[in-house]
Amino acid sequence: MNKPILSVTDLHKSFGPQHVLKGISLDVQAGERIAIIGGSGSGKSTFLRCINFMEMPSQGRIALDGHSLGSVKQTRAGETRVNYAERELCQVRARVGMVFQQFNLFPHMTVLENVMEGLVTVKRAAKTEAREVALSQLTKVGLSNRLDAYPSQLSGGQQQRVAIARALAMEPEIILFDEPTSSLDPELVGEVLRSIRVLADEGRTMLLVTHELGFAYHFATKVIFLADGVFHEVGTPEEVLKEPKQQKTKEFLRRFNEFAF
Amino acid sequence: MVRVGGTLVNYIWDFSAVFSHADLLILGLRNTVLLAIVSIAIGLAVGLALAALLLCQYRVPRYAALAFVEFYRSTPPIVHFFWFYFALPVLFNIEMSPFAAAVLALSTQSSAFYAEVFRGGILSIERGQREAxxxxxxxxxxxxxxxVLPQAVARMIAPLVERSFELTKTTALASTLAFADLLYQAMMINSETFRPLEVYTLVALMYLILLTFASALARIGERRAARWR
Structure with missing residues (x-):
């Protein structure tokens, strides 16, 4: 096994009294594509959002390329706490891309400006250079003909493809997809999934939280079933989706297939 | 024609006496515009700082700003004029010109309102935007x-303009400090010409034209700030 590019150790997350993640550990190798499935409220989005610190983990460590993030402090009560400096978090987030369920495009910027924004503001790239990169990413998701449109003029599927291009422009080492098709009309899901599959073919490292089990089956190198804040079952798509061993996984899949035809 | 006490009165409008004092009215208009612009500028700057305090994660500055805002929201502006002009010299031996007192009264009061507009505008931007x-x-x-700010500003323009119009009309209170604003000049001309209908009608018209012009400018600005909508 190579050294993992992302390593999560004993991750916990609580919102007030609610203990959402109860000790999650995961090593991600370069080129792996991990699909995370589970019922709503199981904590799968929270887990993904902890990886790039959209949510601050309550406990546990995250390491990127072998470097543990944050610094451990002892509190007066004798507990250990991990503190994160804003600068370190910004550097991590620039290396870990994220695509949101609600797209979250910047409505006051054109398609092109949206994709250039990270390069110009965060990476301090020259405008011409940023334009070049943005253009090639937008071409990849098939939107090079809508450069000057504003997000409000695009369909949901188009907006999500712009969001994918925006994340890609930063050349992230890992891309996190947080239910990227869940707020799309059914007929628009396909175009977004096709864009994601292009990235898979490029050998990119990706984590995908999804309800599209069919896509997870074809896309992922590893599937994780998350329930009650822990990994209940981990394996190849074949193992988890076709021959699940855990009772909970079986029930979840049965509920999912209830109205299949 | 106006009916007064059962008889018809033919009031004959005569602006000539008023127009002969046009120079005084122009001066008044100039002073009103100057007072409004200076107060709006200072009010916006202080309001922005107040909004930053209101959104601050620490409790002490947040509560201090909140107290300031509440105070100015809940007290009538004429009291502030009197306070700066009449009370400060008595209590703290601080004397200032009517203009300075009016600017202080107007800009502090409107900064409290501007702060609320800024705060509301910033909070109205969805969390997902900041996250993205x-x-x-x-x-x-x-x-x-x-x-956040480019989107928030587009939402703030309308309420900020509304507030600034309110402020511009409140500048008339400066006349109570004998500041030669438009209303004060009108009172002066009236006491000389005894033509209150003409004087105050004309003054109202001048406010109307001034603010309608400003309103048109604001609308252009708003469209520019939100061309993406």
């Missing part, structure tokens, strides 16, 4: 400057 910025690696300050 920080997910790209932006610092909090960068996400505020590049993502």
């Amino acid at each position: 910025g920080s997910a790209l690696g932006m610092t909090k300050a960068q996400a505020m400057r590049r993502v």
Whole structure:
């Protein structure tokens, strides 16, 4: 096994009294594509959002390329706490891309400006250079003909493809997809999934939280079933989706297939 | 024709006496505009600082700003005029010109209202916008400057303009400090010409034209700030 590019150790997350993640550990190798499935409220989005610190983990460590993030402090009560400096978090987030369920495009910027924004503001790239990169990413998701449109003029599927291009422009080492098709009309899901599959073919490292089990089956190198804040079952798509061993996984899949035809 | 006490009165409008004092009215208009612009500028700057305090994560500055805002929201502006002009010299031996007192009264009061507009505008931007910025690696300050503020400003323009109109009309209170604003000049001309209907009608017209013009400018600005909608 190579050294993992992302390593999560004993991750916990609580919102007030609610203990959402109860000790999650995961090593991600370069080129792996991990699909995370589970019922709503199981904590799968929270887990993904902890990886790039959209949510601050309550406990546990995250390491990127072998470097543990944050610094451990002892509190007066004798507990250990991990503190994160804003600068370190910004550097991590620039290396870990994220695509949101609600797209979250910047409505006051054109398609092109949206994709250039990270390069110009965060990476301090020259405008011409940023334009070049943005253009090639937008071409990849098939939107090079809508450069000057504003997000409000695009369909949901188009907006999500712009969001994918925006994340890609930063050349992230890992891309996190947080239910990227869940707020799309059914007929628009396909175009977004096709864009994601292009990235898979490029050998990119990706984590995908999804309800599209069919896509997870074809896309992922590893599937994780998350329930009650822990990994209940981990394996190849074949193992988890076709021959699940855990009772909970079986029930979840049965509920999912209830109205299949 | 106006009916007064059962008889018809033919009032003959005569602006000639008023027009002969046009220079006084022009001066009044100039002073009103000057007072409004200076007060709006200072009010906006202080309001922005107050909004930053209101949104601050620490309790002490937040409560201090909140107390300031509440105080100015809940007290009539004429009291502030009197306070700065009449009370400060008595209590603290601080004397100032009517203009300075009026600017202080107007800008502090409107800063409280502006602060609320700024705060509301910033809070109205969805959390996902800030998250999308920080997910790209932006610092909090960068996400505020590049993502939140441009959108918030577009939403703030209308209430800010509304507030500034309110302020411009409140400048008339400066006449109580014998500041030569438009209303004060009108009172002066009236006491000389005894033509209150003409004087005050004309003054109302001047306010109307001034603010209608400003309103047109504001609408252009608003459209520019939100051309993406």
